[in-house]
Amino acid sequence: MEQENGSEEVIDLSSALKEIEHEPVVQDVQEQNLSHIPGVYRLIIKLSGGIIKTEGQAKVVAVLIIILTNLFTFSMLFKNKNSGVSEEMVPTSASMEEAM
Numbered sequence: 001m002e003q004e005n006g007s008e009e010v011i012d013l014s015s016a017l018k019e020i021e022h023e024p025v026v027q028d029v030q031e032q033n034l035s036h037i038p039g040v041y042r043l044i045i046k047l048s049g050g051i052i053k054t055e056g057q058a059k060v061v062a063v064l065i066i067i068l069t070n071l072f073t074f075s076m077l078f079k080n081k082n083s084g085v086s087e088e089m090v091p092t093s094a095s096m097e098e099a100m
Contacts (some may be wrong), residue, residue: 041058
């Protein structure tokens with residue numbers, strides 16, 4: 001190719017074309033790797049934004065999510081139910097003796 005200054009310069013685009021040709025192949029390989037992973041783990045991997053890369057890591061995250069939701073549920077179920085009740089409404093042993 002001749003440029004305006006009169007010197008001939010050859011531009012090698014073969015390496016750039018090779019990179020472009022190989023990019024879709026890498027994506028296809030990643031999709032094939034995810035095809036054998038169960039749906040929930042695949043969802044965790046996709047939603048992680050690249051932080052989680054293997055099925056084992058996705059399993060650990062799933063277990064942690066389950067543990068955290070169970071802790072939250074049990075804390076809501078077994079919290080002190082009398083926390084909103086005033087002391088006047090709670091019977092004491094002295095008030096029970098007076099009632100008898």
